[in-house]
Structure formats: C-alpha cells, structure tokens
Amino acid sequence: MSSTTRTINGEAVTIRLAMKMEDSLHAFAIRAATFIGELDVPYSEEFDGHDFSATHVIAYVGNEPVGTIRMRWLQSFAMPERLAVIQRFRGHDIGGLLLERCRLLAQGRGCSTLYLQAPPADVKYFEKQGWHCLAAEEAGGRLVAMARAVDPDKPLTEVETPAAIAAGRERRAAIEPKIV
Amino acid sequence: MTVTKTAVPSLEPVVTIKLAATSDEMLECFALRAAVFMGEQHCPYDEEFDGNDYTATHVVMYVDGEPAGSMRLRWFQSFCKFERCVVLRRYRALGLHHQLNAWCKEFARRKGYTKAYVHLQKRHLPMMEKEGFRPVDDRIFNFSDHEYYAVYCDLVPPEDAVTLETMPMVVNRPEDRLDEEGVLEKSALRGATNPHVHVERRAN
Numbered sequence: 001m002s003s004t005t006r007t008i009n010g011e012a013v014t015i016r017l018a019m020k021m022e023d024s025l026h027a028f029a030i031r032a033a034t035f036i037g038e039l040d041v042p043y044s045e046e047f048d049g050h051d052f053s054a055t056h057v058i059a060y061v062g063n064e065p066v067g068t069i070r071m072r073w074l075q076s077f078a079m080p081e082r083l084a085v086i087q088r089f090r091g092h093d094i095g096g097l098l099l100e101r102c103r104l105l106a107q108g109r110g111c112s113t114l115y116l117q118a119p120p121a122d123v124k125y126f127e128k129q130g131w132h133c134l135a136a137e138e139a140g141g142r143l144v145a146m147a148r149a150v151d152p153d154k155p156l157t158e159v160e161t162p163a164a165i166a167a168g169r170e171r172r173a174a175i176e177p178k179i180v
Numbered sequence: 181m182t183v184t185k186t187a188v189p190s191l192e193p194v195v196t197i198k199l200a201a202t203s204d205e206m207l208e209c210f211a212l213r214a215a216v217f218m219g220e221q222h223c224p225y226d227e228e229f230d231g232n233d234y235t236a237t238h239v240v241m242y243v244d245g246e247p248a249g250s251m252r253l254r255w256f257q258s259f260c261k262f263e264r265c266v267v268l269r270r271y272r273a274l275g276l277h278h279q280l281n282a283w284c285k286e287f288a289r290r291k292g293y294t295k296a297y298v299h300l301q302k303r304h305l306p307m308m309e310k311e312g313f314r315p316v317d318d319r320i321f322n323f324s325d326h327e328y329y330a331v332y333c334d335l336v337p338p339e340d341a342v343t344l345e346t347m348p349m350v351v352n353r354p355e356d357r358l359d360e361e362g363v364l365e366k367s368a369l370r371g372a373t374n375p376h377v378h379v380e381r382r383a384n
Contacts, residue, residue: 028214
C-alpha cells in the first residue's frame with residue numbers, strides 16, 4: 001500500500017498491512033525469530049491471544065518480510081506493540097517507518113493518543129521517536145508506560161492523558177522488548 | 181501415539197509429541213522454525229518457508245505444555261523425508277531431538293515406510309549415526325550456507341502397518357492414533373441413509 005522511497009542494498013523498503021493469512025505468517029515468523037529465537041521468550045507469552053483482534057503492519061525489503069509491529073485498538077488509545085526487525089536489517093530505522101505507519105493508521109481512524117509499554121532500556125529510543133513517559137509509578141519497574149499524540153500539532157494535555165490511559169489499561173498486556 | 185513421559189512427582193520435564201492437527205499447532209511449528217532458523221541462523225524467510233509446508237506433515241513437541249520442538253515430514257514413494265527439525269535453544273541440552281526422531285520413525289513405520297531420509301549437516305553425522313542413519317553416497321551439496329549429506333536409515337514396518345488389506349476404517353483414523361477409534365467410526369453408528377442417492381444428477 002504505502003511505499004517509501006527508502007532502499008536497502010538497492011531493494012525498496014515497503015510498509016504494508018497484513019491482509020491475507022500468509023501476511024500474518026510473515027508477521028508471526030519475524031516475531032518468533034526475534035522474541036523466541038533471540039530473546040528466549042516462551043511461545044505462550046509471545047503469542048498471547050491478541051493476534052486475531054489486532055492489526056499487523058509489516059515491513060518488506062524487496063519481497064523479504066523483515067519487520068513487523070502489532071496495533072491493538074482500545075477506545076481511549078491505540079497501542080503499538082511487538083515491534084521487531086530481523087537482525088540483518090537493523091540499523092536502517094525500519095522501526096521508525098513501522099511506528100510512523102501506525103501513527104498514520106491511528107490518525108485515519110480518528111485516534112488522538114498512542115500508548116505503549118517499553119522496557120526501561122528502550123525508553124530513549126521511543127523518546128527520539130516523539131514519545132514521552134507517563135506514570136511515575138512505572139519508572140524503575142519492568143515496563144515504562146509511554147504515550148504520544150497522534151497529531152504532533154495537538155499535544156496531549158498533561159491532565160487528561162494518564163487518567164484516560166489508566167482507566168483502559170490492560171496491565172498484563174505485554175512484555176515488550178522492541179528489537180529494531 | 182502421543183508419547184508422554186511422566187513420573188509422579190518428579191522434576192523431569194513432561195515431553196509430549198503429537199501430529200500437528202490444527203492450524204494453531206501448525207503455527208506453533210512455524211514459529212519454532214522461525215525462532216531457530218530465522219532468529220538464530222539468519223535464514224531468509226522464503227528459504228525457510230519454501231512452499232512445501234502445505235504438502236507436508238508437521239509434528240510438534242511440547243515440554244511441560246510449552247511448544248519446544250518440531251519436525252516436518254514429506255512422503256515420497258520409497259522413503260519419508262525428515263526435515264526442518266528444531267528444538268528451541270532453552271530445551272536443547274535435554275537431547276529431545278532423539279525422542280522427536282524416534283516418534284517420527286515410529287510414525288513412518290506404522291504408515292508402512294521402510295526408509296527415513298535426511299539431509300544432514302556434516303557436524304550432525306556422528307549424532308545421527310548412533311540412531312542408525314548412514315550416508316546414501318558421498319555426494320556433498322550445499323544450500324542456505326551449509327554443506328549437507330543425504331543419509332538414510334532402514335525402518336522395519338510393524339505387522340499392523342497400513343497396507344491395502346488394512347481395515348478401511350483404520351485407514352480413516354487420525355494418523356498418529358491409528359490404534360484408537362476415530363471420529364468417523366463413531367459416525368458409522370448413525371447408519372447409512374445415503375442421503376444424496378435421490379439427488380438428480382444435472383446433465384452437463
């Protein structure tokens with residue numbers, strides 16, 4: 001669907017939504033390679049039951065599926081999670097392209113807030129991508145709640161965001177290492 | 181033919197091996213292969229998922245209920261090919277691939293096969309020789325960055341291996357449980373009303 005002008009080794013980088021069974025398998029294989037294969041996450045935690053109610057966004061280099069992210073939709077926010085890029089293709093900001101596609105997707109649906117949970121080591125990465133940390137209670141814990149406005153020109157107010165998110169929070173949502 | 185190893189109470193992991201019979205179980209097999217071949221060995225997606233997955237039989241192995249290993253079997257006239265054998269890194273020290281191999285050999289024997297065939301990386305040859313595999317010939321070939329031999333082992337089909345003489349309803353059973361009554365045998369209790377016998381065949 002949407003393509004960028006970016007290329008890696010002469011191959012075009014394309015970001016697409018999963019539309020067919022085979023596309024979902026691309027997303028699942030990339031996550032299995034990174035989370036189960038590299039980080040030893042158990043299968044049952046990686047494939048947590050949300051995969052068939054979510055939107056899967058996939059990055060291709062030429063025809064090879066190399067990155068993916070999963071978007072879950074809640075009333076008060078959209079939640080990008082399970083961001084993974086195959087090791088050989090890291091360092092090209094494919095993660096940034098996937099996150100931007102998520103933002104545009106949320107914008108198209110009229111969402112105002114994006115929310116995610118990041119391990120402390122990844123907070124700086126997301127801050128560079130325009131995210132900010134939320135509740136202080138999360139700091140120092142296993143995961144840090146972060147949010148950003150879908151439209152950068154309409155920043156979220158400090159007051160409304162954390163409360164709205166706390167209300168809709170699914171606490172055991174994910175163990176969310178990002179691999180980009 | 182599900183193999184369950186239990187000792188009560190015990191710290192021994194419970195290992196279960198079964199035919200992947202649902203799309204969830206097939207996804208488990210695919211995810212395990214992606215973890216090992218794409219994640220650890222950096223195999224490109226379309227070399228790992230090569231177009232033969234929907235013409236093959238998939239076998240999944242669980243350790244304490246968690247998907248831990250997988251094998252793909254393809255069926256040729258004179259042999260069964262064992263391929264895409266994986267055990268997740270965290271379970272690898274347990275030597276579970278021997279159980280997985282044994283299960284697959286038993287499965288192929290019961291279906292009447294007399295040979296199991298494997299493309300083996302050279303480093304794995306001593307391990308598989310212990311299981312009775314030996315090189316087909318001295319050809320060495322390579323794909324996906326590794327050198328391979330073709331090896332095989334003889335299988336002795338059991339007396340009740342499936343043949344043309346086997347009871348028809350046994351052939352219809354789930355293939356990893358040929359000794360248990362299958363769902364179609366239960367349906368036989370309904371009798372044969374031949375419901376479509378009166379449907380007019382439309383002329384072409």
